[in-house]
Structures are given as C-alpha cells and as structure tokens.
Amino acid sequence: MNGKVKVGIVGLGFMGSTHFGIHRQLGKSEITAVADVNEQKRSGDWSSIVGNIGGGDNSKPVNLEGIKTYSDAMDLIADPDVEMVDICVPTYLHEKYVLAALEAGKHVLCEKPVGRTFKEAKRITEAAEKSSSFFSTGLCVRYWPEYRHAFELYRSGKLGKMISATFKRVSPSIDGNAWENWFMKSDLSGGALLDLHLHDTDLVRYFFGRPEAVTSFGMKGFRSDNGIDHVFTRYDFGDDSLVVAEGGWESAKTTPFEMSFQIVCEKGTVRLSESGYKIMWEDGLIEEPKPGSGQLPTGWHVEIDYFLSSILEGKKPDKYLTTEEIRDSMAIIEAEERSIAENRRVTVAY
Numbered sequence: 001m002n003g004k005v006k007v008g009i010v011g012l013g014f015m016g017s018t019h020f021g022i023h024r025q026l027g028k029s030e031i032t033a034v035a036d037v038n039e040q041k042r043s044g045d046w047s048s049i050v051g052n053i054g055g056g057d058n059s060k061p062v063n064l065e066g067i068k069t070y071s072d073a074m075d076l077i078a079d080p081d082v083e084m085v086d087i088c089v090p091t092y093l094h095e096k097y098v099l100a101a102l103e104a105g106k107h108v109l110c111e112k113p114v115g116r117t118f119k120e121a122k123r124i125t126e127a128a129e130k131s132s133s134f135f136s137t138g139l140c141v142r143y144w145p146e147y148r149h150a151f152e153l154y155r156s157g158k159l160g161k162m163i164s165a166t167f168k169r170v171s172p173s174i175d176g177n178a179w180e181n182w183f184m185k186s187d188l189s190g191g192a193l194l195d196l197h198l199h200d201t202d203l204v205r206y207f208f209g210r211p212e213a214v215t216s217f218g219m220k221g222f223r224s225d226n227g228i229d230h231v232f233t234r235y236d237f238g239d240d241s242l243v244v245a246e247g248g249w250e251s252a253k254t255t256p257f258e259m260s261f262q263i264v265c266e267k268g269t270v271r272l273s274e275s276g277y278k279i280m281w282e283d284g285l286i287e288e289p290k291p292g293s294g295q296l297p298t299g300w301h302v303e304i305d306y307f308l309s310s311i312l313e314g315k316k317p318d319k320y321l322t323t324e325e326i327r328d329s330m331a332i333i334e335a336e337e338r339s340i341a342e343n344r345r346v347t348v349a350y
C-alpha cells in the first residue's frame with residue numbers, strides 16, 4: 001500500500017479523541033470518517049471529554065470538515081473510504097464492531113480490553129487469526145518507552161535472573177467522567193480489575209511468560225456498582241520468584257495518576273517511579289536512560305505508529321503483541337476474578 005492509511009474512528013471519547021490527535025501528529029493516516037452516538041461529539045464539540053492520564057486539550061471545537069460523520073458505527077465500517085477501523089467505544093461493544101469490521105475486510109485496532117470477557121477475547125482473536133486483515137489491541141503499556149526499555153534490557157539477559165517484580169497502577173476516581181458513566185457499571189467495563197489492572201497483568205505475561213496460578217485480593221463496590229475497584233495479585237511461576245501487581249481507581253479525583261514498577265534481578269534493579277526511570281546495577285553504577293522522546297513520546301504514539309506502519313509495509317503487526325498473548329492476559333484476569341471470589345489460589349486456564 002502506498003500513501004496514507006484511510007482511518008475511521010469509532011467512539012469519540014477520551015481514547016477516540018486521543019487517537020484522533022495522534023493520527024494527525026503522525027501523518028501516516030488520513031481520518032476519513034468518525035462515528036459516535038453523541039451528536040455533540042459528531043459536531044466537533046469535545047469539551048465534555050474527561051480522562052485520567054494524558055490525552056489532548058479538547059476545550060476548543062474540532063474542525064471535522066472533510067470527514068464523514070456517522071451515528072451508526074456499522075455505516076462507518078461499510079464505508080469503502082475506510083481501510084482501518086480504530087475502535088474506541090466502551091469495552092462491552094468491542095466484540096460487535098471488531099467482528100463486523102474484520103468481516104468487512106478492514107484492518108482493526110481496538111482499544112483494550114479486547115473484550116469484556118475471556119470468551120469474547122477468544123472469539124475476537126480467533127476471528128482475527130482467520131482473517132487476512134491486520135488486528136491488534138491497545139495494550140499500550142507494552143509500547144510505553146520506559147516499559148519497553150526495561151523489557152529489552154531484561155530480555156537481553158544483562159540483568160540476570162529475576163528475583164522479584166512489582167507493578168503498580170493507581171488512578172484517581174473516574175466516576176462520572178465517561179459516556180453514561182459506563183466504567184462504573186462493572187457488567188460493561190469489568191471494573192478496575194479488567195479495565196485498569198489488565199495493563200499490569202499483561203506486563204507480567206509479557207516480561208515473564210505464562211504464570212501457572214494467581215492469588216488475588218480485591219476491594220469491591222466503593223466507586224463502581226459491584227466491581228473490583230482495587231486488586232493485589234501474586235503471580236505464581238512455580239519457582240521462588242515474587243511477582244505482584246496492584247491496581248485501583250478508588251482514590252479521590254485530585255489524586256495524581258501513578259504507574260510504576262520495580263524489577264529486581266541478580267545483577268541490577270530497574271525502577272520507574274515518581275523519581276524517574278533508573279537502573280541501579282549491583283556494582284554501584286546508576287543509569288537514567290530517557291527512552292521517550294521526539295515524535296513518539298507515549299506508548300499510544302508508538303502503538304498507533306507501529307500499526308499504521310504495519311499496514312503501509314504489509315507486515316503482520318505482531319512484534320509487540322500476539323493474539324495468543326492477548327488471550328492469555330484475559331485468561332489471567334479471569335483467574336484473578338475467581339481467586340478474589342473464592343478466596344483461594346487459582347490455576348490459570350489458558
């Protein structure tokens with residue numbers, strides 16, 4: 001394929017507006033269509049959008065001249081002027097639009113979580129595997145510069161054996177931020193366990209492979225209806241390592257978003273925290289690499305840039321993430337949910 005990828009964005013909320021801005025910055029795509037059920041959003045008034053981390057300035061009206069606007073995403077999917085469908089609607093709607101877009105022969109980038117349940121994730125990824133179109137999902141932390149740097153360093157073997165690893169993701173409350181407050185309806189979003197903590201579950205899978213079992217503790221229903229608002233999980237690899245992750249979204253709205261990790265290995269410790277990204281080697285050397293810079297400052301940029309480049313170059317987009325890994329992370333989340341419900345260690349059913 002030559003030139004630019006013709007993109008249709010479905011859902012103009014926090015993520016749709018973020019993707020919109022990134023497509024325009026990258027210059028590898030042309031946004032030919034957008035779809036949203038909300039008329040105000042379709043008119044270019046995005047001032048009601050609120051997110052919890054990053055995102056763009058939506059206070060000024062967006063000029064959508066030359067871009068087709070649809071109230072029904074199925075019309076965007078059927079539009080021959082759309083080659084790639086970028087799906088940014090609430091999670092419970094992902095399966096419907098991903099399957100329709102693949103069926104229509106479109107390339108699909110769907111926000112994470114790929115589906116609401118492991119079953120949905122299986123149906124979606126299996127359809128993607130059978131399709132000749134390209135597919136990926138927005139597990140953007142895999143692409144986030146510091147996480148990517150730590151992953152490559154760890155996988156190079158220079159750090160030696162992993163001893164312990166902790167991952168943390170704590171968001172201010174997003175109660176009331178989104179379309180019809182869908183995040184707080186756990187049937188629709190999966191609560192903080194699926195929506196937020198999935199990133200770190202997926203990182204555990206990414207860095208260290210498949211855990212055998214999980215033991216999780218959760219707190220329910222403080223912000224959301226009856227979903228898990230905060231979770232702690234230990235991932236069991238059948239060895240003596242200690243791997244844990246924590247995620248929650250119940251803190252006050254003014255609490256800063258925190259995403260951090262520490263990986264302790266025989267030869268050094270890698271940490272991302274409020275004091276920056278650092279590698280502390282056992283011999284005393286401290287390094288402070290600055291991996292995120294230039295045109296691709298965030299994982300969202302790297303993810304979208306990579307997917308567009310894959311289409312333009314005709315290469316399957318599986319360097320950072322495979323459909324098997326997408327399924328695995330959803331299987332681990334389901335095991336975590338069961339572990340909380342049954343108050344016991346649960347073997348992951350991949």
Ligand SMILES: NC(=O)c1ccc[n+]([C@@H]2O[C@H](COP(=O)([O-])OP(=O)(O)OC[C@H]3O[C@@H](n4cnc5c(N)ncnc54)[C@H](O)[C@@H]3O)[C@@H](O)[C@H]2O)c1
Nearest residue numbers: 011012013014015036037038088089090091111112178179
């Ligand atoms: N990767 C990340 O860092 C990240 C961050 C936040 C959200 N997300 C994910 O992105 C997705 C969207 O979340 P959000 O925060 O943008 O939500 P949001 O509520 O801000 O936006 C959702 C948008 O979808 C629209 N919409 C609802 N139903 C629709 C339909 N049937 N057809 C077309 N448009 C429809 C709404 O009007 C709204 O504009 C979710 O799956 C969420 O988990 C990912």
